[in-house]
Amino acid sequence: MYSERFQKSIAAVEAAREKNIALEPQRMTAQQKEDLLATFHPDYKKDEFAVLKIGANKGDKVPTELAEMLQAHSRITADSVDLSNPDYETDVLIIGGGGAGASAAIEANETGADVMIVTKLRIGDANTMMAEGGIQAADKPNDSPAIHFVDAFGGGHFAAKKELLSKLVCDAPEAIQWLSNLGVEFDKDADGTMVTTHGGGTSRKRMHAAKDYSGAEIMRTLRDEVFNRQIPVVDFTAAIELIMDENGNAAGAVLMNMETKELLVAKAKTVIIATGGAGRMHYQGFPTSNHYGATADGLVLGYRVGAKLLYAETLQYHPTGVAYPEQIFGALVTEKVRSLGAKLVNVNGDVFMHPLETRDVAAASIIRECSERGTGVDTGDGQGVWLDTPMIEKIGGEGTIMKRIPAMWRMFDKYGIDIRKEPILVYPTLHYQNGGLDITPDCMTTNVENLFVAGEAVGGIHGRNRLMGNSLLDIIVFGRSAGQNAAAKAKNVTVGELTLKHIEKFENEIAEAGIDTDKVSPKLLPDYTNKR
Amino acid sequence: MEKMVNIFLFGKKYEVPENLTIMTAMEYAGYQLVRGCGCRNGFCGACATIYRIKGDKELKACLACQTKVEDNMYIATLPFFPLVKQVYDIEKVPVNETVMMQLYPEIYSCIGCNACTKSCTQDLNVMQYIAYAQRGDFEKCAEESFDCVMCGVCSSRCPAGISHPQVAMLARRINGKYLAPGCGHLEDRVKEIKNGDFNELIEALMQKPIEEMKELYNTREIEK
Numbered sequence: 001m002y003s004e005r006f007q008k009s010i011a012a013v014e015a016a017r018e019k020n021i022a023l024e025p026q027r028m029t030a031q032q033k034e035d036l037l038a039t040f041h042p043d044y045k046k047d048e049f050a051v052l053k054i055g056a057n058k059g060d061k062v063p064t065e066l067a068e069m070l071q072a073h074s075r076i077t078a079d080s081v082d083l084s085n086p087d088y089e090t091d092v093l094i095i096g097g098g099g100a101g102a103s104a105a106i107e108a109n110e111t112g113a114d115v116m117i118v119t120k121l122r123i124g125d126a127n128t129m130m131a132e133g134g135i136q137a138a139d140k141p142n143d144s145p146a147i148h149f150v151d152a153f154g155g156g157h158f159a160a161k162k163e164l165l166s167k168l169v170c171d172a173p174e175a176i177q178w179l180s181n182l183g184v185e186f187d188k189d190a191d192g193t194m195v196t197t198h199g200g201g202t203s204r205k206r207m208h209a210a211k212d213y214s215g216a217e218i219m220r221t222l223r224d225e226v227f228n229r230q231i232p233v234v235d236f237t238a239a240i241e242l243i244m245d246e247n248g249n250a251a252g253a254v255l256m257n258m259e260t261k262e263l264l265v266a267k268a269k270t271v272i273i274a275t276g277g278a279g280r281m282h283y284q285g286f287p288t289s290n291h292y293g294a295t296a297d298g299l300v301l302g303y304r305v306g307a308k309l310l311y312a313e314t315l316q317y318h319p320t321g322v323a324y325p326e327q328i329f330g331a332l333v334t335e336k337v338r339s340l341g342a343k344l345v346n347v348n349g350d351v352f353m354h355p356l357e358t359r360d361v362a363a364a365s366i367i368r369e370c371s372e373r374g375t376g377v378d379t380g381d382g383q384g385v386w387l388d389t390p391m392i393e394k395i396g397g398e399g400t401i402m403k404r405i406p407a408m409w410r411m412f413d414k415y416g417i418d419i420r421k422e423p424i425l426v427y428p429t430l431h432y433q434n435g436g437l438d439i440t441p442d443c444m445t446t447n448v449e450n451l452f453v454a455g456e457a458v459g460g461i462h463g464r465n466r467l468m469g470n471s472l473l474d475i476i477v478f479g480r481s482a483g484q485n486a487a488a489k490a491k492n493v494t495v496g497e498l499t500l501k502h503i504e505k506f507e508n509e510i511a512e513a514g515i516d517t518d519k520v521s522p523k524l525l526p527d528y529t530n531k532r
Numbered sequence: 533m534e535k536m537v538n539i540f541l542f543g544k545k546y547e548v549p550e551n552l553t554i555m556t557a558m559e560y561a562g563y564q565l566v567r568g569c570g571c572r573n574g575f576c577g578a579c580a581t582i583y584r585i586k587g588d589k590e591l592k593a594c595l596a597c598q599t600k601v602e603d604n605m606y607i608a609t610l611p612f613f614p615l616v617k618q619v620y621d622i623e624k625v626p627v628n629e630t631v632m633m634q635l636y637p638e639i640y641s642c643i644g645c646n647a648c649t650k651s652c653t654q655d656l657n658v659m660q661y662i663a664y665a666q667r668g669d670f671e672k673c674a675e676e677s678f679d680c681v682m683c684g685v686c687s688s689r690c691p692a693g694i695s696h697p698q699v700a701m702l703a704r705r706i707n708g709k710y711l712a713p714g715c716g717h718l719e720d721r722v723k724e725i726k727n728g729d730f731n732e733l734i735e736a737l738m739q740k741p742i743e744e745m746k747e748l749y750n751t752r753e754i755e756k
Contacts, residue, residue, distance in 0.1 A: 154749030183705030
């Protein structure tokens with residue numbers, strides 16, 4: 001139940017509902033989109049970015065908060081760690097226990113390589129677990145990898161690395177098949193046909209889902225498989241610094257027990273960074289839909305040993321984060337809600353955009369309603385617009401919400417809002433790190449030998465914006481590939497003497513650039529203590 | 533002025549704003565969480581929590597990130613519970629109830645107390661899905677257990693020592709892999725790709741100048 005303050009606006013939304021359902025809103029022209037983004041998208045706010053003074057991307061701009069972490073001190077000095085007697089030795093060291101890390105581990109294990117996962121929380125504490133809407137793959141007869149390529153390339157503003165994107169779309173159907181064979185329960189019709197829907201910016205219905213627990217269903221299955229294969233998982237243990245060998249190749253990591261703070265050394269022939277995203281950096285003060293540990297650790301680890309970043313200045317603000325109630329402020333309302341027919345409506349009950357524009361355009365459009373146009377809804381804590389969820393039941397029939405998006409129903413029901421009968425309030429939330437470490441199609445970084453990357457820590461697969469359902473896809477496609485390639489590479493690697501010399505080198509660069517900072521990185525966890 | 537309530541974290545009293553969740557209330561009180569905090573959105577099951585309201589006999593369970601504090605709430609978090617996870621090869625499991633007899637025989641010791649269902653943080657009918665597992669009805673077990681976040685509260689309350697979330701996990705994987713109908717269009721597409729049917733198309737796209745790609749994108753036909 002909404003309080004009195006919302007009732008007048010809700011009445012307007014209800015009165016216009018039938019008309020709004022029938023309405024087919026115009027999609028924006030390329031020029032309209034460009035203008036909208038330039039004025040209202042957070043990526044275009046110049047004073048929220050800083051220019052890097054050191055490292056492989058010296059001269060590039062990145063979010064101020066990220067620059068602070070990339071140019072911070074190491075948590076350790078080289079002489080505080082004894083590298084001569086490693087606590088762990090393995091062929092492939094995987095840093096991160098999300099979808100990409102787990103996929104990599106399974107595939108590396110499949111080749112017979114020794115592989116281990118270290119993760120700063122638990123395996124499965126990852127953005128993968130929270131992905132609700134689905135995973136793209138062009139497997140329907142009216143679709144093709146080429147059409148998928150065009151959708152993703154255009155949606156990412158023609159900036160994706162083409163060789164990465166073509167791998168993403170061409171390996172997509174096999175990724176779905178692999179997951180199915182592991183036992184992931186995709187939504188299907190009785191004859192086995194996949195139930196697929198649109199996402200923002202798709203030209204074919206290629207979004208596969210497992211209700212609105214798509215990521216959770218994938219993650220728990222991968223985790224179960226990792227356990228079945230008895231792959232070692234060292235949990236509550238963060239990688240805080242990469243270890244190199246005397247030849248300048250990646251050769252392991254310094255680990256820190258998150259509870260006891262004990263330092264440990266893992267030596268490896270190849271290393272895979274699968275540390276995920278950065279929502280908990282709260283760029284520009286935005287709330288986030290991300291899990292607790294999403295603090296861009298992998299970017300920091302890689303940058304310190306000289307790896308290059310690509311598009312680190314582009315973030316994805318998911319258009320529909322929860323704006324109300326405050327207890328779930330910033331939580332994700334899956335795009336699938338719009339795929340199923342719900343439209344975005346302003347305070348007056350007017351549909352102000354096509355509900356399936358790409359995410360950056362949709363976010364900017366909502367911000368415009370809530371700022372320049374003054375047609376947002378005042379929530380008491382801020383602004384939002386309506387997402388008219390009751391439309392879903394009218395279009396798809398009664399029961400559609402419980403069948404297709406039960407998690408959404410449950411999340412709001414806890415606060416007395418029945419999304420089958422009442423619309424919900426949304427505002428953009430920090431959702432995804434479009435940029436990350438620069439890799440070649442074999443998942444190795446472009447300039448640090450034996451250092452592989454998979455998942456959200458990669459930059460360039462999607463360009464400057466990502467379509468819904470292409471991230472769950474990339475963690476599987478590139479996770480598997482990283483595992484296979486890192487395992488194959490490990491066969492021909494002889495690790496030289498281990499060293500942490502890069503820390504001192506980086507410290508010198510900090511000093512020479514005149515950077516005055518008391519920060520250490522990676523951040524590992526956000527600090528929410530004693531705050532609201 | 534926001535209204536404050538008294539809560540008891542592991543027995544110690546703190547005064548916190550009434551509109552906080554248990555998780556944010558712990559942080560408000562000064563806890564820097566490491567365990568017992570994962571997705572903060574009700575999907576990961578890291579923050580299983582047991583509580584009792586003073587004067588109330590009933591012990592309740594919830595996810596700390598999804599539950600508002602109440603006055604006189606006595607709170608104990610359950611950030612880890614030793615569930616039994618049996619190791620198996622999904623390629624070789626028998627697709628009938630014998631797999632449950634082999635791996636999780638304790639489910640047949642269920643005494644029907646329903647404590648699991650009563651304690652479920654997701655309001656699932658846990659005892660029912662265990663009954664389906666006992667009979668080897670994996671499809672129904674999978675459906676009934678689908679929203680499980682594997683927080684483990686059910687197992688903490690079970691006198692028979694059943695690890696319900698792991699039983700359900702096995703049932704869902706068997707259902708997804710063996711019982712759900714196969715997907716013809718998926719198999720066809722994988723074959724076509726392996727056969728190289730799309731190589732030329734993709735290669736042509738990769739060679740196209742950006743201006744042509746823009747034209748192609750902006751004029752593409754969108755399925756209704």
